[in-house]
Amino acid sequence: MSVAGFGWTKWASKLSGPHFAEFQAALTKYNADRFRPALPEEAPRGELAREHAVANAEIAFIEAQRKELARLAARIPSEPDRFIAWFEELKATGPGQGDPLFPWLAQSASADQMKWFLLQEVAGEAGFDDLLAMTQVKMSVQAKLEMARNFWDEMGREKGMHGPMLERLASYFALAPTPETVVPESLALGNTMIALARHRRYAYHSVGALGVIEMTAPTRAGYVDKGLRRLGIPPKKRHYFALHAVLDVKHSEEWNREVVRPLVAEDPRRARSIGEGALMRLWHGARSFERYRAEFGLGTAQRAAA
Secondary structure (H helix, E strand, O other): HHHHHHHHHHHHHOOOOOHHHHHHHHHHHHHHHHHHEEEHHHHOHHHHHHHHHHHHHHHHHHHHHHHHHHHHHOOOOOOOOHHHHHHHHHHHOOOOOOOHHHHHHHHHHOOHHHHHHHHHHHHHHOOOHHHHHHHHHOOOOOHHHHHHHHHHHHHHOOOHHHHHHHHHHHHHHHOOOOOOOOOOHHHHHHHHHHHHOEEEHHHHHHHHHHHHHHHHHHHHHHHHHHHHHHHOOOOOOOOHHHHHHHHHHHHHHHHHHHHHHHHHHOOHHHHHHHHHHHHHHHHHHHHHHHHHHHHHHHOOOOOEEE
């Protein structure tokens, strides 16, 4: 595809509406190819020009989010102990927390509704292990060591790799998400995570986004696992959610202690970036949950025990 075919990049700063959907679908397609290992002779003509156009668009997309979330980010403290307290409070009060979607999935969703939900979630999964590998480059020793431990927990042995676990569940439900079958809010979540990890200017944003996933995912994963169990899904097929309902609790404690706090103590300016990254990830999650509830005909969110 020529650079002329990348007109969609002009919609990078749109956070809603048809142009937002167009940009997210096109960026998702681009991301599906950009990190794929290749040989020198396989590189397409004009590759660098296209990457330049997309990189500028990704930065515009992230900056639009920073502007959108500026009011929430203004309250981010920079002193390490206060920042950790603020960061951990996001588990209870951050965007999307307590969304009634998840108790409903556990208690009431039909098999078809659960399948649609998983289609969206699989599409928004950008690959925690790969994001972590990109984020840890040149980080300080203490942070890098904890990221390495987390990485190997994600990898496990071959049968315990988290990515293939999710793929097995997707295969069981015959899920084959495409940008055309996934809501743009879910696509935007994955695209944001990739952009934060990809651009070193957002490395600390990526730390915050990855950390808040570890901190907030266990409760949601537990509800999804309960719903899958209620629907009779075999344990081996739903193991991804069962595992994350437990494992990420330990990961979160260690991440906050060994990664987030030392990075902020070393340079308090990083608190703003780490906090913004966390808010971005939660904000996209909240928008996705709202869109899912609309699909299922559920009411406006009321804070629940999620």
